[in-house]
Amino acid sequence: MKTTKDIELSIIKKFKKKIWRPFTKAINEYELIEDGDKIAVCISGGKDSMLMAKLFQELERHGKKNFDVVFLSMDPGYNESNRLRIEDNAKHLNVPIQFFESDIFDAVSTVEDSPCYLCARMRRGHLYNRAKELGCNKIALGHHFDDVIETILMGMLYSGQFQTMMPKLHSTNFEGMELIRPMYLIRENDIIHWANYNELEFLRCACRFTEQIEEERREQSGDNISDIESSSKRKEIKELIASLHKVNPFVEKNIFRSVENVSLNTIIAYKEDGVTHHFLDTYHDGDSLFYGSGISQRFDGQDIIDKVHNDLRELADEKYKEFHSSLMPEIDKDKIIGVRTPELRKYATQFAKHEKDVKTFKEHLPHEYYDEMNLHGFLIEKNKDFDTCINELDVFLEYVDNWATCDCTNPKILGKCKDKLVPHIDRWISSGKTYYVRYGMKLLMTHFLDEDYSIDYMYKVAEVKSDEYYVNMMIAWYFATALAKQYDDAVTFLIDERLSVWCHNKTIQKAVESNRIDKETKAYLRTLKRK
Helix, strand or coil, rough: CCCCHHHHHHHCCCCHHHHHHHHHHHHHHHCCCCCCCCCECCCCHHHHHHHHHHHHHHHHHHCCCCCEEEEEECCCCCHHHHHHHHHHHHHHHHHEEEEECCCCCHHHCCCCCHHHHHHHHHHHHHHHHHHHHHCCEECCCCCCHHHHHHHHHHHHHHHHHCCCCCCCCECCCCCCEEEECCCCCCHHHHHHHHHHHHCCCCCCCCCHHHHHHHHHHHHHHHCCCCHHCCCHHHHHHHHHHHHHHHHCCCCCHHHHCCCCCCCCCHHCCECCCCCCHHHCCCCCCCEEEECCCCECCCCCCCHHHHHHHHHHHHHCCCCHHHHHHHCCCCCCHCCCCCCCCCHHHHHHHHHCCHHHHHHHHHHCCCCCCCHHHHHHHHHHHHCHHHHHHHHHHHHHHHHCCCHHHHHHHCCCCHHHHHHHHHHHHHHHHHHCCHHHHHHHHHHHHHHHHCCCCHHHHHHEEEEEEEEHHHHHHHHHHHHHHHCCCCCCHHHHHHHCCCCHHHHHHHHHHHHCCCCCCCCCHHHHCCCCCCC
């Protein structure tokens, strides 16, 4: 077994492409982690959850999110050797697991029908409850890419339904809690390779029920492992996918993509929030507008804008409005409806299905309400074409009048076309317009402080001179982030006093407040303050 240090280095070096990048991609693409989160990383003792624990530790060291984690493991009634193996592996991997006990194995031991299903439900409920007691708002489970595509096929072939294992879910029984799956894009073979490379042995299954069955089969068939392998439906699906792979090496990715490319226009029926929608419901209605819970008539022009206003008012949260308006004193309070960002994003997803209506909405600039502007930004994020996205951003940024709207618009297509993005960043930064400049610097901070980093980008930001508060705040935010990601280069800009006094000191303040910078470095940065 390799040393803890070697195991940790293998994640960000040897397995950077196969494990680390898919891990961070899932977190960013599915917005799994937000600043201020406290996440219970749930550890069963198997290869998947143990690797997930190490990935979270690496993310704490190298990531840009400010969050806390607890490593939580429930003992549902393990035998002594299984519990000891989990503890030994955790100790060797330097994962500070918090154990708690339950009697789930005893509770399901006499259940004849679907004991595994019942066990899984009970385990998750106990984990949610314990995580909430510890002040967590999320639990992280170690399901991987292969779990996802197997679930898709199992639903189709054995349950007659088309659904998938989602990257994140709101808990229906524990208010305010979410489940996230940060290993969503990692292949199981790569996890196995990582474990074998580091000479690690984890639990395969600690279930008493499974152990009993295997022991009975072993007595009947000797030590022939193939005879005692589980004949579960999931195993059948694994074998089916493996056989299909021999014919089509892209079959796994295509199964995964199938749930990203669903065309509702060619679906006979689908369910949303428990309600079935049939294609005949709208077959004679022409180009109907659909908003989540039902079908309404087609609107045009101002009628569409009025419909959006009414929908947003129905989603409004008065307490959120009061709180959020206090963060943006420059915005008239009466121009803030008060829709929370997650709800606004859900609405944007439903609205985006109706291209003609979206086009009409986007043409009605400037929008009357702050929430409308954010909705507009979220609709721009839906663009799959880079040039279209840039053109829409050019129009949109002309009307942006606050930092929140500017910062919350994050089209994923921009991060996929970084070479094409740089000239537009240069154009926006050199425009002299407050929110064009801020947005350009934000893109440099988001996309060019990691793999595509160059010190030239730091010079671009340092050269920006402005009297605008929100421009200078972004300069400070950029360099505070750079100190956490590219310290050796970033600190020279402070030592050489290349920033204005205000930006210089604000950078240090934000860096000192960051959880990504160690105490010794913070102490040194304080010595660099200017008067």
